[in-house]
Amino acid sequence: MVNLNELPRRRYTNGPTPLEHLEHLSTQLGGPQIWIKRDDLLGLTQGGNKTRKLEFLIADALAHGADTLVTAGGVQSNHCRLALSAARREGLDCHLVLEEDLGSDGAPVPADAGGNPPKLTGNFLLFDLLGADSTEVHTNGSDLVARANELAAELKTQGKKPYVIPVGGSNVTGALGYVDCAQELLTQFAEVGLDVSSILAPSGSAGMQAGLIAGLHRADSQIPVVGINVSRTQEDQEPKIVNLVDEVASFLELPPVPRERSLGLGDYFGTGYALPTPEMVEAVRLFASTEGILLDPVYTGKAAAGLIDLIRQDRFGDDDNVVFIHSGGVPGLYARAGAFA
Ligand SMILES: *Cc1c(COP(=O)(O)O)cnc(C)c1O
Numbered sequence: 001m002v003n004l005n006e007l008p009r010r011r012y013t014n015g016p017t018p019l020e021h022l023e024h025l026s027t028q029l030g031g032p033q034i035w036i037k038r039d040d041l042l043g044l045t046q047g048g049n050k051t052r053k054l055e056f057l058i059a060d061a062l063a064h065g066a067d068t069l070v071t072a073g074g075v076q077s078n079h080c081r082l083a084l085s086a087a088r089r090e091g092l093d094c095h096l097v098l099e100e101d102l103g104s105d106g107a108p109v110p111a112d113a114g115g116n117p118p119k120l121t122g123n124f125l126l127f128d129l130l131g132a133d134s135t136e137v138h139t140n141g142s143d144l145v146a147r148a149n150e151l152a153a154e155l156k157t158q159g160k161k162p163y164v165i166p167v168g169g170s171n172v173t174g175a176l177g178y179v180d181c182a183q184e185l186l187t188q189f190a191e192v193g194l195d196v197s198s199i200l201a202p203s204g205s206a207g208m209q210a211g212l213i214a215g216l217h218r219a220d221s222q223i224p225v226v227g228i229n230v231s232r233t234q235e236d237q238e239p240k241i242v243n244l245v246d247e248v249a250s251f252l253e254l255p256p257v258p259r260e261r262s263l264g265l266g267d268y269f270g271t272g273y274a275l276p277t278p279e280m281v282e283a284v285r286l287f288a289s290t291e292g293i294l295l296d297p298v299y300t301g302k303a304a305a306g307l308i309d310l311i312r313q314d315r316f317g318d319d320d321n322v323v324f325i326h327s328g329g330v331p332g333l334y335a336r337a338g339a340f341a
Helices: 023-029 051-063 078-090 122-129 146-159 172-192 208-219 235-251 278-293 300-311 331-335
Strands: 019-021 033-038 069-073 093-099 133-138 162-165 199-204 225-228 263-267 323-324
Touching: 019 069, 019 172, 019 323, 023 033, 023 235, 023 278, 051 078, 051 133, 051 162, 069 078, 069 146, 078 093, 078 122, 093 146, 133 146, 133 278, 146 162, 172 208, 172 235, 172 331, 199 208, 199 300, 208 225, 225 235, 225 300, 235 323, 278 300, 300 323
Parallel strands: 033 323, 069 093, 069 162, 093 133, 199 225, 199 323, 225 263
Antiparallel strands: 019 033
């Protein structure tokens, strides 16, 4: 078994993130005891789950002698914000390949037209403040990965040493951040004496969930990680989780992970990625008004809507302890304020 402590890693957070009991929310929902893992308090600029992935990805970039990062995502990508923030910390250049959002009719919408919020808000504003070396915005559905690789090749001809980070930082290297988080969680459960029946987390590019599943398996823990999909049906998401879990397990030389541990529920993303749902709005309002905790509208708001629905369907026992992973993303709230009007 590969020892995580021997792999190259940078540190962007001091110590573990808090594990907090949400007493008011648990009472209000009248179901299990809800706990929250505050990964919205990770380091870098308004940190979130990408901070953990980047600790391993940036170390790998530096080990390869890179002086420039190239990465890709949506115009409100948390991953791009945090990769850029890490670049500032490390003194690296950083180029962002971005894609426009889709409108509620499924058609591409320019971010500043048709009543949508102006572009220079939320994460897009932060790309500017953090001084991205370049940003380019492509129409929705463009092949961002191909463009990122092309840009890296161009930079190389200019004498740069680029390192391309995949969308969401979700490859084996990035997922190691959440293998490590699984261990951090188990240590916290032991400290509190907490018997946890389920962990819930949003599932997008699946690096966070795959890392958690592999990390729990590695520690012989049977706690299930229920993914709440933010853009795909169960049928489309689960193979993505399974593939990454298998790759991580094989990299770490773990015994095979049973397929049924990769669970991604497809009932809560509404009509598409980043498109608001009434249940998301309710969840964001409920966490804020009961606990003073801000969720984001794209990931944690929809995952919390899933948690609330599962509680209302009586899918947990009253004495269960359920842990919700708050993966960050709060800057995106301000870019989508219209959903709360
Ligand atoms: C990227 C992101 C996720 C999803 O994580 P994946 O590893 O892509 O599945 C969840 N929450 C926030 C805030 C994110 O930025």
